[in-house]
Amino acid sequence: MRGRLGRLRPAGLRWRLAGWFTLLALACTAIVFVAVYRGTGTQLRQQIDQETAGDARELAHNLMLAKARTAKQLSVAATRYIHGQPFSASSTLLFALVPGQPTSTNRPELFSPASPDNGETTAEQSHENRLATHLLSAPDGYTTVALPDVGDLRLLKNTVHVPGGLRVTIGVGEPLAAVAHAQRGVARAFVLAGSLALACALLASYFLGARLSRPLRRMAAVAARVDAGDLHPRIHQQGGQGDELKVLADAFNHMLDRLTDAFAGQRAFVADAxxxxxxPLTVIRGQLEVLASQRDPSGEEVRRVERLVQAEIARISRLVDDLLLLAKTEQTEFLRIEWIDLVPYVGELWDGMSLLASRRFELGPIPPGTLRADPDRLAQALRNLLGNAIEHTSADRGLVRMRVEPFAGERIRFIVEDDGPGIPLDQRERVFHRFHRTDAARDRASGGTGLGLAIVRAIADAHGGAVSAGESPEGGARIELELPGFTAQSRPDGTGQAVWAGDHATAATAERG
Ligand SMILES: Nc1ncnc2c1ncn2[C@@H]1O[C@H](COP(=O)(O)OP(=O)(O)O)[C@@H](O)[C@H]1O
Ligand SMILES: [Mg+2]
Structure with a gap:
């Protein structure tokens, strides 16, 4: 355990938090980047499409109004219009093709199938020729073509029917370079701003992690001290209600308080035991020494010492049995719960106890029904209570009474009363502590171990019940043992039915001697 706490690395949380935070910031930046990058592209492309559509409309409109009657006149009008455009030829492509006429265009080098001009190679010229064929044969509508010098071009092709039965194919192209350029700009801005934001996120999350983990490190330090055997340190954590760290610190402190109490209790228990x-060991040794000091002890003296020694040994055995039982109450498998048929069960127990001494024994009516409890442990608890009542009442005339009463919530109460000296008010809680005896009981030097009521309480607790001390109507002691799990019918299989109709279902008063 000490090794494990020693290995606790306080920096781990900080770095993990910073790592996750940075990863999150990276993912967010990436998502925003993709959205902006694509959005910019789409918007610019739409703008370009609108521009080409506008240019094409204007060209078509102009040719409609040209009043051309022959193909040649139409071709001339197209050439005039195209050459009269203020566009710089490097940015826009315009062409119009009247069947049977040469193509009118602002990029004549693309459409003239002549020999290579101004320093072009044959390969370049043949590429341009292929391109021209491609441009002219492209279907109506938008297409993207790659032009030498210009790059990608957005091309809109339309066929226009001019009044007089003439037909002209027009094409308008705008370079897409602006889109790529804008997207590169977006990427650059994102790389720059993103790196800055990531660095900030890393730094901020590292310090946040350090701040958040500080109380945890303090707790780890306290835990390490506790681990080393010092139960005194506590965690002082500021914070309002509902603050998780405060809740944790309080729970931790509470656990330490309980541990401290448990250790103190255990030490006291071992000392008391x-x-x-x-x-009894001192008594045995003393008696044996007395016997040994006599040169020739009489037979009667030997028998006296033997009786005393036997009694003390019996006392030690009882004590050890009780101690073992109390130790077992801490274990989870302490109880073996069964269905107890209450009437015969209490009847047998009562008969057994009332044979032990001569008292005025009174047993109230036993409610028929079943109880979910461990029969051996419950019998032990009841025997301890009845034994105490017998022990604290005078022979023959002393009253020992037991009542069994069901009450709300499927609970049942076993009440044991007597007319002895009773338990003083200020001792009614303490008598359930281990080895606690009232002064009167000490004077009496009874054979009890001082563990009887502690065992009763442990058994009650294990069942989820409770036990308390009070005063009987006769001024003696009254102990109430309350248990859950009572059902006011007989067992589901009906086996209990025949038995409970016995004597004990009615009030029974027995006087034995
Ligand atoms: N019926 C009773 N009347 C008076 N005092 C009682 C009674 N039962 C228990 N006590 C007091 O409670 C103490 C604890 O009881 P218990 O745990 O049974 O120990 P023990 O009987 O061994 O002394 C007794 O020593 C006695 O002082
Ligand atoms: Mg006792």
Whole structure:
């Protein structure tokens, strides 16, 4: 454990947080980048399409109004219009083709199938020729073609029918270079701003992580000290209600408080147990020393010492049994829950106990029904309570009474009362502590171990019940053991039905002697 805490790296959280934060910022930037990059492209392309459509409309309109009657006149009008355009020839392509006439265009080098002009190679010229064929044979509508010198070109081709039955194919092209250029600009801006934002995110998240993990590091330090055996340190965490770290710190402190109490309790328990064991051992040793000091002890003396030693050994055995039982109550498999048929169960237990001493034993009516409980443990608890009542009442005339009462919420109460001296008000909680005895009980030097009621409480707790001390109507002690799991009918299989109709279903008063 110490090794594990030692390996706790306080910087881990900071870097992990910074890493995740940066990754998140990167992903967000990438998404925004793709959106802006594509949005810019789409918008510019739409703008270019609108421009080409406008140019094509204007050209078509002009040719309609040209009043050409022959193909030649139409071709001449087209050439005039195209050459009269203020466009710079490098940015826009315009052509018009009247069947049977040469192509009118502002890029004549593309459409003249002549020999290579101004320093062009044959390969370049043949490429241009192929391109011209491609431009002219492209279907009506928008296409994208690659032009030498210009790059990608957005081309709109239309066939226009001029009044007089003439037909002319017109084409308008705008370079797409502006789109690529704008997108490159967007990418550059994103790389620049993105790197800056990422650096900021990394830095901010690192410091945020450091800030957030500071209380955790403090807790780890405290845990390490506790691990080393010092239970005193506590975590002082500021924060309002609902603050997770404050909740964690409080839970941690609470756990330490409980651990401290548990350790103290355990130490006290071991000390008390040793003390309780030492008393009978001292008696045994003393008696044996007395016997040994006599040169020739009488038979009667030997028997007296033997009786005493046997009694002390019995006391030690009881104590050890009780201690073992109490230790077991901490285990999860302490109980073996069964369906208990209440009437015969209480009846048998009562009969067994009332044979042990001569008292005025009174048993109230037992409610028929079943109880989900561990029969052995419950019997032990009830025997402890009845044993205490017997022990604290006078022989013959002392009253020992038990009542069994069901009440709301499927719960049941076992009430054991007597007319003895009772338990003083200020001791009614403490009698359930281990080894606690009231002063009157100490004077009496009874054979009890001081663990009886502690065992009753442990059994009640294990069942989810409770036990408390009070005063009986006669001024003696009254102990109430309350358990859940009572059902007011017999067992589901009906086996309990025949049994509960016995004597104990009605009030029974027994006086034994
Ligand atoms: N019926 C009772 N009347 C008076 N005092 C009681 C009664 N039952 C328990 N006590 C007090 O509670 C103490 C604890 O009881 P218990 O745990 O059974 O230990 P023990 O019986 O071994 O002394 C007793 O020592 C006694 O002082
Ligand atoms: Mg007792």
């Amino acid at each position: 040793s003390h309780e064991l030492r008393t």
